[in-house]
Amino acid sequence: xxxxxxxxxxxxxxxxxxxxxxxxxxxxxxxxxxxxxxxxxxxxxxxxxxxxxxxxxxxxxxxxxxxxxxxxxxxxxxxxxxxxxxxxxxxxxxxxxxxxxxxxxxxxxxxxxxxxxxxxxxxxxxxxxxxxxxxxxxxxxxxxxxxxxxxxxxxxxxxxxxxxxxxxxxxxxxxxxxxxxxxxxxxxxxxxxxxxxxxxxxxxxxx
Numbered sequence: 725x726x727x728x729x730x731x732x733x734x735x736x737x738x739x740x741x742x743x744x745x746x747x748x749x750x751x752x753x754x755x756x757x758x759x760x761x762x763x764x765x766x767x768x769x770x771x772x773x774x775x776x777x778x779x780x781x782x783x784x785x786x787x788x789x790x791x792x793x794x795x796x797x798x799x800x801x802x803x804x805x806x807x808x809x810x811x812x813x814x815x816x817x818x819x820x821x822x823x824x825x826x827x828x829x830x831x832x833x834x835x836x837x838x839x840x841x842x843x844x845x846x847x848x849x850x851x852x853x854x855x856x857x858x859x860x861x862x863x864x865x866x867x868x869x870x871x872x873x874x875x876x877x878x879x880x881x882x883x884x885x886x887x888x889x890x891x892x893x894x895x896x897x898x899x900x901x902x903x904x905x906x907x908x909x910x911x912x913x914x915x916x917x918x919x920x921x922x923x924x925x926x927x928x929x930x931x
Contacts (some may be wrong), residue, residue, distance in 0.1 A: 726910050728858040729865040729921075731767050733903040734872050735779040736760040741900075743813050746806035746840070746873075749778050757783065758930035759901035764867070771861050774869035775801035784869045800853040803871035807840025829894075833887040844887065847877045854878075855916060858908040875904045882906070882920045899926025 736756030738745060752760070760783045774784035776797040788795035809817055809825065817825040828835040836842045857866055880892040905921035 725912065726862040728861050728863070728908050728910070730854065730857070730868060730906045730908070731769060731865070731903055732868045732870050732875050732878070732906070733760070733763050734870065734875055734898060734901055734926075735775075735777075736763075736783070737900045738779040740811075742815070743811055744806055744809050744817060745779075746803045746810040746837075747777070748811040752779055752782060755930065756900060759927055762927035762930045763901035763903055763924075767867060768865065769867040770864040771857075771866040772796065772869075773798050773801060773857070773866065775799075775803070775871060775874075777802060777871075780869040780871070787869075798853060800849040801868060801870040801874060804843070804846050804873040805837075805841035807837040809837050809840065830890060831888075832890050832893060843877060846873060847881060847887075850874050850878060851881060854906075854908065854918070858910060858916060862910065872898050875902070878904065878906070879920075879923070882918055896923075897925065902926045 735752070736759035737753045738756055739750035739753055740748070741753075756779070764787065772784060772788055772791070772793055773796045774780045776799060780801070781795075781797060784795045784797075820826075824835070824838070828837060832843045875898060876892040876896060879896060880887075885892065903924045905924070907919050907921055909917040909919070911917065
């Protein structure tokens with residue numbers, strides 16, 4: 725039996741943080757840089773992967789230079805594609821007379837953002853990536869720089885979510901630079917056994 729460990733860290737505060745940021749690509753704020761640094765500082769790892777979006781990749785490139793290691797960008801670590809809603813102010817989305825954003829919030833497994841990506845598609849691409857990396861990096865620790873939606877959908881998967889309700893959205897506080905620790909055992913038959921090791925809140929020492 726072998727084990728692969730994963731640290732998934734949400735990006736620090738970006739510009740336009742009051743907007744729904746899926747594939748929208750703003751830069752980090754100064755606070756966002758400090759949050760990244762504070763959250764990642766205590767971690768040790770051998771492999772580094774990042775979402776290609778700037779709020780993750782910019783820090784990943786800096787970290788790779790500091791640690792003299794390679795950085796792999798992977799589209800599967802991107803945030804959910806919110807389609808027509810992407811980049812819009814959250815306050816305006818909640819006030820839409822159609823009620824479609826509220827319906828999505830209440831039933832994210834059944835509703836899909838107009839022109840966007842389903843929650844199930846997000847789950848499939850992220851769990852597929854973890855399975856691939858668990859095999860590729862057996863016995864190692866992997867740092868993944870990613871987004872809130874990726875971490876939330878993995879929490880639902882780890883805790884046996886039935887792809888209904890919105891507990892992974894409404895019942896989990898996940899601030900900027902919060903992180904999730906997972907390990908995946910691979911047994912003698914090649915089966916994967918994921919395990920939640922910890923969920924760590926956003927850092928408070930960099931305001």
